[in-house]
Structures are given as structure tokens and as C-alpha cells.
Amino acid sequence: MERPFPPCQAACPVRTDTREYVNLIAWGRFEEALQVIRKVNPFPSVCGRICQHPCEAKCRRGTLDAAIALKELKRFATEIETAPQPVPERPPVTRGTVAVVGAGPAGLTAAQDLRGMGYGVTVIERLGRPGGMLNLIPKYRLPDRVLSKDLEAIIARGIDLRCNCEIGRDVQLSDLQAEGYQAVIVCAGLSRSRGLALPGFGAERFVAAVPLMMDVWAGNPVSVGRKALVIGGGNVAADVARTLRRLGAEQVTMACVESRAELPASEEEIAAALEEGIHLMPSWAPKRVLKRDGRVAGLELMCVTRVFDDKGRFSPQYDPAHVKAVAADMVVLTIGQAGDTSWTVGSAVKLDRRGRILADRELHTTSEPRVFLAGEVLNGPGSAIQAIADGRRAAAIVDEFLRTGLLKTPPPEDRAVVGEFPKAACDKLHRLDRMPMRQVPGPERVGGFQEHDLGYDQAAALREAARCLNCGAGPAIDEVKCASCLACFRLCPLDGVKIQKKMVAAPEACQACGLCAAECPQGAITIGHWTGEQFREQIDRNLDAEPARARAAVVLCAHAEMSRSELDALALRAPHAAAVHLRVPCVTHLAARDLLRLIANGIEEIRVVLCSPAACKHPSGQQRARQVLTAAVQRARAVRPAATIEFIEAGQVLPANPSVQGAPQ
Amino acid sequence: MIVVRRKPLESILAFISPYRKVLLLGCGSCAAVCFAGGEKETEEVACLLPLMAADKGIDVEVRAATCQRVCDWEFVEPLLAGDDKPEAVVSFSCGAGTNLLADRLGAIRVFPGVDTLFIGATLEHGTWQEMCIGCGDCVLDRTFGICPIARCSKSILNGPCGGSKDGKCEINPETDCGWIKIVERAKALGRLEDLAATYIAPKNWASSHHGGPRRVKREDLKIAKP
Numbered sequence: 051m052e053r054p055f056p057p058c059q060a061a062c063p064v065r066t067d068t069r070e071y072v073n074l075i076a077w078g079r080f081e082e083a084l085q086v087i088r089k090v091n092p093f094p095s096v097c098g099r100i101c102q103h104p105c106e107a108k109c110r111r112g113t114l115d116a117a118i119a120l121k122e123l124k125r126f127a128t129e130i131e132t133a134p135q136p137v138p139e140r141p142p143v144t145r146g147t148v149a150v151v152g153a154g155p156a157g158l159t160a161a162q163d164l165r166g167m168g169y170g171v172t173v174i175e176r177l178g179r180p181g182g183m184l185n186l187i188p189k190y191r192l193p194d195r196v197l198s199k200d201l202e203a204i205i206a207r208g209i210d211l212r213c214n215c216e217i218g219r220d221v222q223l224s225d226l227q228a229e230g231y232q233a234v235i236v237c238a239g240l241s242r243s244r245g246l247a248l249p250g251f252g253a254e255r256f257v258a259a260v261p262l263m264m265d266v267w268a269g270n271p272v273s274v275g276r277k278a279l280v281i282g283g284g285n286v287a288a289d290v291a292r293t294l295r296r297l298g299a300e301q302v303t304m305a306c307v308e309s310r311a312e313l314p315a316s317e318e319e320i321a322a323a324l325e326e327g328i329h330l331m332p333s334w335a336p337k338r339v340l341k342r343d344g345r346v347a348g349l350e351l352m353c354v355t356r357v358f359d360d361k362g363r364f365s366p367q368y369d370p371a372h373v374k375a376v377a378a379d380m381v382v383l384t385i386g387q388a389g390d391t392s393w394t395v396g397s398a399v400k401l402d403r404r405g406r407i408l409a410d411r412e413l414h415t416t417s418e419p420r421v422f423l424a425g426e427v428l429n430g431p432g433s434a435i436q437a438i439a440d441g442r443r444a445a446a447i448v449d450e451f452l453r454t455g456l457l458k459t460p461p462p463e464d465r466a467v468v469g470e471f472p473k474a475a476c477d478k479l480h481r482l483d484r485m486p487m488r489q490v491p492g493p494e495r496v497g498g499f500q501e502h503d504l505g506y507d508q509a510a511a512l513r514e515a516a517r518c519l520n521c522g523a524g525p526a527i528d529e530v531k532c533a534s535c536l537a538c539f540r541l542c543p544l545d546g547v548k549i550q551k552k553m554v555a556a557p558e559a560c561q562a563c564g565l566c567a568a569e570c571p572q573g574a575i576t577i578g579h580w581t582g583e584q585f586r587e588q589i590d591r592n593l594d595a596e597p598a599r600a601r602a603a604v605v606l607c608a609h610a611e612m613s614r615s616e617l618d619a620l621a622l623r624a625p626h627a628a629a630v631h632l633r634v635p636c637v638t639h640l641a642a643r644d645l646l647r648l649i650a651n652g653i654e655e656i657r658v659v660l661c662s663p664a665a666c667k668h669p670s671g672q673q674r675a676r677q678v679l680t681a682a683v684q685r686a687r688a689v690r691p692a693a694t695i696e697f698i699e700a701g702q703v704l705p706a707n708p709s710v711q712g713a714p715q
Numbered sequence: 716m717i718v719v720r721r722k723p724l725e726s727i728l729a730f731i732s733p734y735r736k737v738l739l740l741g742c743g744s745c746a747a748v749c750f751a752g753g754e755k756e757t758e759e760v761a762c763l764l765p766l767m768a769a770d771k772g773i774d775v776e777v778r779a780a781t782c783q784r785v786c787d788w789e790f791v792e793p794l795l796a797g798d799d800k801p802e803a804v805v806s807f808s809c810g811a812g813t814n815l816l817a818d819r820l821g822a823i824r825v826f827p828g829v830d831t832l833f834i835g836a837t838l839e840h841g842t843w844q845e846m847c848i849g850c851g852d853c854v855l856d857r858t859f860g861i862c863p864i865a866r867c868s869k870s871i872l873n874g875p876c877g878g879s880k881d882g883k884c885e886i887n888p889e890t891d892c893g894w895i896k897i898v899e900r901a902k903a904l905g906r907l908e909d910l911a912a913t914y915i916a917p918k919n920w921a922s923s924h925h926g927g928p929r930r931v932k933r934e935d936l937k938i939a940k941p
Contacts, residue, residue: 530783531743531754533743533744533747533748533753534748535747535748535750535753536748536837536840537750537840540839540840541840570755571747571748571750571753571754571755571756572743572747572753572754572755572781573754573755573758641755642755642759643755643758643759643762646758646759646762646763647758647762649762649763649766650761650762650763650765650766682759685759685763686763688723688724688763688767689724689763689766689767689770690766
């Protein structure tokens with residue numbers, strides 16, 4: 051049975067298996083979590099910092115209390131890795147060669163994918179290092195070492211990278227074709243700031259965002275003045291404004307045509323800007339630049355009455371009578387970026403009437419055969435994760451074309467998506483606060499470019515990951531084994547099973563607690579990947595490794611706020627030191643049969659460590675598990691009168707973690 | 716559904732003690748639904764039985780397997796295919812399945828792993844009640860759907876008897892009086908007079924088990940394979 055996509059995964063342009071990596075974190079299996087992310091995303095560290103996380107916006111926990119902090123958990127997975135990463139595979143070149151223009155997220159993703167398929171890949175990049183526009187993201191959001199980590203891992207796959215090589219200047223499209231590349235994918239991004247024909251344009255200290263940020267990136271001296279005004283309301287505008295604050299501007303204002311509710315920048319960016327003392331002027335459009343002695347002295351703005359027309363098209367209208375002058379000794383224009391199309395001159399790549407490259411957005415093709423586009427140069431401005439997805443798509447199309455000669459779009463990765471929580475289920479679910487992330491306070495952080503979001507520590511990440519509702523991981527029912535006994539239907543506290551002649555899962559109401567699977571007399575239900583066989587395997591593995599320990603067992607609910615290292619610490623403590631350690635995704639997954647398997651293996655002393663009820667997302671499930679498992683051990687006493695079971699709440703064995711601010715105690 | 720209850724482990728061990736290789740055969744139908752003989756229950760026995768055997772010095776190899784319905788041979792046969800045959804099979808199905816096994820298994824000894832109790836219904840998860848004894852001559856049309864044979868302790872056809880008190884039976888005060896239930900049902904339907912006017916004549920018990928094992932044979936369903 052194909053389970054529906056959880057909404058978070060469906061919202062991710064690369065369909066990251068969000069639920070899986072979050073659960074692996076909750077299980078303390080951090081390296082595996084990172085592997086899940088890496089499988090579809092060559093920029094896990096970057097996305098852990100700056101992804102616009104459309105996944106979080108769709109998280110169903112958001113309708114309950116607060117969305118899971120998916121970006122922060124991704125960041126945690128990329129930072130916790132202790133084991134050295136495996137040396138990336140470098141398959142032999144068996145399928146010809148492809149040139150990629152631009153080493154941004156789209157270009158490098160396409161390059162990595164094609165390299166993995168067996169193509170020889172050369173990437174040419176106009177800047178002195180790969181990363182494209184990611185380099186211009188301020189370091190307080192994306193530190194260099196973080197970006198480098200992803201870039202190095204990609205390049206290490208055997209990609210031929212040529213930096214300081216700009217298409218149209220250092221190398222022509224025809225040169226690449228003459229070198230024998232079978233296809234060229236241009237992912238040159240939008241590298242030029244859009245201008246604005248304002249009266250006074252051209253004054254000194256009236257600058258565009260991209261050159262300014264390039265200077266900041268390159269470490270060139272930038273003179274910012276005392277009062278700066280940024281025109282624009284997007285994320286780049288926020289980046290510029292916050293950068294100017296750090297460069298010494300005392301008063302920074304962001305003015306944009308959009309109203310506060312329409313601001314294109316993310317809420318996080320706006321909140322951070324406000325915390326850093328940046329002043330917002332929504333619904334104000336620049337009218338003219340005020341000058342004194344050839345230098346910028348301020349900006350005259352006019353009030354915006356409407357931004358979008360009735361059809362939602364950008365069509366601002368102004369009230370010319372309502373104007374305001376704002377004094378500023380520097381004005382930065384961040385109203386969008388455009389692509390550089392000069393490289394098309396002399397080639398068969400055509401432009402449209404508005405000067406954009408004529409291309410098929412579905413097939414990524416241009417009017418020149420074997421020349422493809424991907425990323426922002428094709429689709430216009432977008433997020434890094436959209437560029438990554440687009441690079442992947444282009445690689446798939448180019449591969450198909452080079453293998454078969456056919457131009458075909460890759461099959462869509464669409465599945466049914468788990469719908470809204472039914473109100474009745476929502477009312478029954480336990481509320482769990484989102485774990486706060488450690489941050490440097492706003493006034494302190496404007497002193498420099500140090501990263502201000504400090505991420506989660508292990509205890510916070512474990513707790514945050516355990517909040518996941520496991521959307522769509524609920525019962526997969528084996529129709530052949532199912533006896534239609536109705537136990538799952540009767541037992542489910544959330545009405546997550548329905549009767550449609552046989553038992554069927556109702557994923558909207560389900561949070562995959564596993565009670566149904568544990569109860570099912572036929573073992574017909576799988577929750578997530580859990581069939582119960584994994585428990586048997588753990589018993590075998592543990593007993594094979596350390597048969598002498600086999601008198602007692604500690605069974606850990608993986609959500610019991612414990613990481614592997616904490617588990618190791620626990621294992622050294624009496625009386626657990628002399629016990630085998632087993633993990634279940636949640637104590638609610640544990641069936642009576644599983645405990646009897648322990649007893650059958652000579653283990654008579656069983657301790658089950660579970661979450662404290664306040665931290666548990668299945669409080670009624672805990673109760674059921676205690677009842678069923680206690681009864682199972684009582685049955686076993688007919689054979690093993692000394693068999694015991696004890697339930698221990700994690701809080702009793704773990705000290706509260708003082709390093710997490712505001713963590714529920 | 717046919718409701719069964721697992722036999723004590725000691726009994727099962729006593730059955731199999733002369734044998735070295737035993738198959739515990741679960742049934743994925745009624746016995747699973749009443750949590751006595753499905754896959755998991757059978758595996759539980761497979762966990763505990765060898766421990767008890769070892770304590771008593773009995774050397775036995777136990778394997779558990781479950782099929783959809785033990786009372787249909789086609790489901791069972793694949794589990795017993797191959798050369799590695801058990802010396803004994805403990806069936807966790809109702810007596811119908813166990814009987815069928817005995818008919819088919821030749822030299823392999825067959826034992827019941829459960830007691831077959833009754834034809835019943837689930838009152839709530841974990842509670843089952845007898846509702847029918849399979850007498851072969853149904854009178855439910857005259858008793859408003861409630862069976863006087865199965866649900867009256869004395870199986871009387873025209874009740875209630877004088878032993879009914881406060882709606883309970885004198886045989887077991889925890890048992891509802893079947894006839895009071897019939898009366899209440901008639902009352903609720905506004906048909907009490909029908910009940911008063913009805914005399915149920917003695918049944919022909921030959922259609923019950925008293926005439927020997929019953930068989931239903933439908934010529935119209937008979938398969939003639941080419």
C-alpha cells in the first residue's frame with residue numbers, strides 16, 4: 051500500500067522525507083536522519099539555515115499548537131554528525147559530458163545528479179568560488195563554514211569546477227559546444243539588480259543591492275553613512291537592511307510599496323529586522339532621490355493606495371498628494387534582480403520581446419538544441435530549495451534526452467496528501483510547546499556578523515522531533531491477514547481507522563501511535579516501518595553480542611527524550627548496566643507478544659522507560675500500553691513466576707536539561 | 716463467530732510431551748477475532764511453551780504458523796508441505812478446524828490448543844456472549860430475534876419460568892433472563908399481545924446434533940472440473 055504524503059513532504063520542492071528525518075532524530079539516529087535529507091538535497095547545511103521551509107507552513111501540528119521546527123531540526127542533523135561522512139561515490143564517466151553554467155544551487159544540483167548518473171560534468175562559474183547567490187546571503191544567517199561544507203561535499207563527487215570563468219566573457223557558448231559537451235545547462239541565476247528610472251538616480255551613495263552585497267562578501271570597504279534607506283520589501287531588502295546595521299548605519303529604514311500584510315519577505319526576516327531596530331515603511335513608493343552636492347540626501351516617497359489589481363497582478367497605484375521626505379545619506383535599491391543575457395549574443399538562443407530568454411519552462415529547453423536552462427534564469431526569483439528542485443529536474447530531462455533522444459518531463463512525484471485534522475481528533479490531542487531556539491538578542495547581534503540563531507542542543511532537538519504527528523505513517527493494514535476483528539477500529543482514540551467492508555486507515559485523524567498494531571491479533575498492521583519484527587531482531591542482536599547480560603532488559607520508548615549518548619550513560623548506571631537495551635519507536639508500538647519474546651529468551655526483569663506524561667504525545671496510549679504489557683507479564687508468570695515489569699518515566703532517570711531556555715520542566 | 720478460549724499451557728504441554736517436533740497452528744478467523752488463536756496468541760504460546768517444557772526436561776522444537784482459516788484445507792496444506800513435517804499439530808482454531816486436520820493429517824497427531832465454547836457475538840472489546848447453539852430449527856421469528864434456546868439457561872420455549880428474578884436467572888444471578896429479554900423486546904416493539912398469543916410447540920431436536928453430525932450439501936454448488 052502506498053501511504054499518502056504528509057503535507058510537509060508534499061510542500062517541499064524536492065520532496066524531502068521530512069517525517070522520516072524528524073523521526074530518526076527523535077530516535078537519536080542522527081546520522082541516518084542526515085542521510086535521508088542528503089538523498090534529495092545536496093545543500094542540507096544551507097537549507098538548515100536559510101530554507102524558506104514551505105514544509106513548516108503545511109505542518110499539521112500548526113493547526114494544533116505550533117508547527118514542528120523543521121528547519122532547525124534539519125540544521126541539528128547537519129551539525130550533530132560526528133562520524134566522518136562517507137567519501138562520496140565517483141562513478142566512472144560512462145555517459146558523455148555535460149557543461150553546467152553557474153555554480154549556484156540549481157547548477158550544482160544538476161551537476162551532482164548528472165555526475166551520479168555517470169556523466170562527466172564541468173561547471174563554469176563567474177565568481178571566484180562556487181555557491182552563486184548563496185555567497186551573498188549575510189554570514190549572520192549563513193556562515194561561510196556552513197556553505198563551504200555543502201559545496202565541498204558536492205565538488206568532491208568529481209565535478210570539474212572552473213571558477214572566474216564567465217560565459218559570454220571568458221568563454222562563449224560556442225566554445226563549450228566545440229569542446230564536445232553534449233549538453234549545456236545554463237543556471238546563471240539573476241545576477242543583476244533591477245534599476246528604477248527615478249529622478250535623481252545616479253547620485254552618489256544611491257546603490258543597487260547586488261554590487262553592495264558583492265562588496266560586503268568580498269570584504270571590500272563599504273561606506274554606509276549614518277542613515278540608510280532600503281527600497282524593497284523582500285528577503286534581499288531585509289538582508290541589505292540588516293547588513294547595513296552591522297556595517298555601522300545607526301538608522302536603517304525599509305520602504306516598500308507593499309503593505310505590512312503583503313510584504314514579500316518572510317515573517318522571520320521581518321521579525322529579526324525589527325528586533326535589530328530597523329524601521330519599516332510599508333505602502334510607500336520612491337518618488338525621487340533628494341540630493342545635496344551630488345550626493346544622496348534623502349528620498350521623497352509617495353503613499354501607495356493599492357499594489358495589486360483585481361486580478362492579483364502587480365499594478366501599484368499612488369496618492370501623489372500624500373508624499374513624505376525621508377532624510378538619508380545612503381539609498382539602496384533592492385526591488386528585484388534580472389538575468390544577464392549577454393552570453394546569448396551570437397548563439398541561436400533567442401530572447402523574447404522583454405529581453406528574457408525564450409525557453410520552455412516544462413522541458414527547460416531554449417531555441418538552441420542541447421542548451422537548457424534551470425533555476426532563476428528560467429523561472430524568475432525563487433528560493434534556494436526551488437532552485438535545487440529545478441536543477442534536479444533539468445538533470446533528469448537532460449539525462450533522458452542524452453540516453454534516448456527524447457525530450458520528456460520527469461514523472462510527477464505526486465501522491466495523495468494527508469488532509470486536515472478532523473476537529474474531533476484535534477480536540478483529543480495533547481498540546482506540546484514548540485521548543486524555543488537559542489538566539490543572540492537583537493541589540494547584541496548588530497555588533498557583528500556572527501550567526502545569531504544558535505540552533506538546538508541535543509535535548510531540545512529530541513523533544514522537538516518527538517512532537518511530530520507522524521502524518522501518513524499510520525496503519526498499513528494487510529488485507530489478507532486482517533481478521534476484521536475490529537480491535538483497531540474500537541481501540542483507536544482518534545478514530546483513525548474506518549470500516550469500508552474491511553478495516554481501512556483514516557490518515558487525517560491518525561498520528562501513528564501504534565496502539566492498533568500492538569493490539570491486532572493477526573499482526574496485520576504496520577506503523578511507519580514498524581512491523582514488530584524489528585524488536586525480534588534487536589533481541590537477537592543484543593543476545594548474540596552479549597549473552598551474559600540476558601537476565602534483564604530495558605525497553606526504551608524512542609521518544610523518551612533520550613539520545614543514544616544519553617542511553618549509553620543510562621546503560622552504565624545500576625541496575626541498567628546488566629541489562630540488554632532495546633528501542634521501540636514509541637511504547638505504544640509494543641505488543642504483548644514482544645515482551646513474551648523477551649521472556650522466551652530468558653529475560654525476566656523488564657523495565658520500560660517511557661516519556662513523562664507531560665512530554666508524551668500519546669498519553670492515553672501510555673495508559674493502554676501499561677495495561678496490556680502488565681497483563682502479558684502476568685500471563686508469563688504461569689511459566690516464569692519471577693517475571694517482572696516496571697515502568698519508568700524518562701524524567702526519573704534523566705536530569706532536566708538546563709541549557710534549553712524555556713524548556714518545559 | 717465461534718468463540719474459543721485458549722487451553723492452559725500445562726494442558727498443551729501434556730499433549731505434546733511425547734513429541735519432539737510440534738507445529739502450533741493459528742487460525743486467522745474466529746479464533747483471531749476472539750483473541751485466543753490468531754497469529755499473535757499462537758506466537759505467545761510459542762514463546763512460553765518451550766520454557767515450560769525445558770523446566771520439565773522435555774525436549775521439544777516448537778514452530779508457530781497461522782493461516783486464514785483452519786477449517787478450509789487449502790489454507791492449511793501449504794503450511795505442511797515439504798519434508799520437514801511436525802510429529803504433532805496443536806490447533807488454535809475451533810473444533811471444526813481441529814477435526815478437519817485430524818481427518819487429513821494421517822500420521823501426524825492433532826491436539827486442540829483451545830476449548831471451543833459457543834457461537835457468539837462481541838459485546839465489547841474483550842467480552843463475548845453466546846447467542847446461538849446451532850439447533851437447526853430456528854424459532855427467532857417468534858421470539859423477536861432473541862433465542863430462548865441459547866439465552867435461557869433452561870432452554871425453555873415458553874417462558875419465563877418461575878426462577879426469573881429482577882430480570883436475572885436463578886441459575887446464575889449474573890446472567891440476564893433470556894425470556895425477560897424476549898418480553899421486553901416484544902414490549903418495545905408494541906407486540907406483547909403477539910407473544911401472549913404464541914405457543915411454541917416442542918421442537919424437533921432431530922435437526923440438532925442429536926441426529927448425528929449434520930451436513931449441508933448443495934448440488935447446485937457442486938463443481939465439476941473438466
